[in-house]
Amino acid sequence: MNVMMNLLVGVQMLAALAMIGLILLQHGKGADMGAAFGSGSAGSLFGASGSANFLSRTTAALAVVFFGCTLGLAYLGHSRPAGGDSLLERAATQAPAAPAAAPVAPASEIPAGASQKPAAAPSTGAAAGQPAGAKAPASGSADQIPNK
Template sequence: MNAMLTALLATQMITALVMIGLILVQHGKGADMGAAFGSGGSGSLFGASGSANFLSRTTAVLAAVFFACTLALAYFGNPRPQTGTSVLEGSALTAPVPAPAASGAAQIPGTSAPLPAAPDLAVPPSPTKPDAGQIPTK
């Protein structure tokens, strides 16, 4: 099993590197327009029209191999439960519950008493305005 994973990983890496090289060798759709105006980029290794078909088809095949290797690595890399065991046995619901953490003041070294409560910052209604603190309605 380990040898198969190694072979899949090596195949995926080699496929990715070759695909990167093929993509960088290909020219874009706008490159023909520049060649028509005399930029000198019309000469290529595979000829004027043969390179597009060969390189694009090879890139598509390599992309399919790359995705197949990725799916296979994801499938074999995911640990599956043993036969006869329940899915819930490994879940967090059946795991032991840890003790509740101490309050913030108890976690500070050197303090044993909790801090006093914060003062209430709510605005009291004004005695001069009967509708203070209320949203006016029409």
């Protein structure tokens, strides 16, 4: 089945590229007016009717091939097993269950002698471990660099 999908993708890509080329080669509706004044050569290569018949029929045939390949790829892609061939598809179908969270001990089971440190407060003055009689430094003096 993988060979068939690769073949269909290849044919679809070639049909798409050929359609792009043929569409770019075709004249627009306004190009016929320029040919009436002698600037175009409509009957040079493809006969008196010009290239419109040949190019438009070939483009229509390539469009049928392109849509046929698209339908074939959609059918083959839909009939695949649920696991799929890619790693992402397999990972999505075989995702492991989320691990259980570690059990948290209730507050009644915490030992009474457990030491808990208070949150650190900003250190200024006596709270910073200075003796009670020491003065706190002037504001901003700790941030300044002393002059030599």
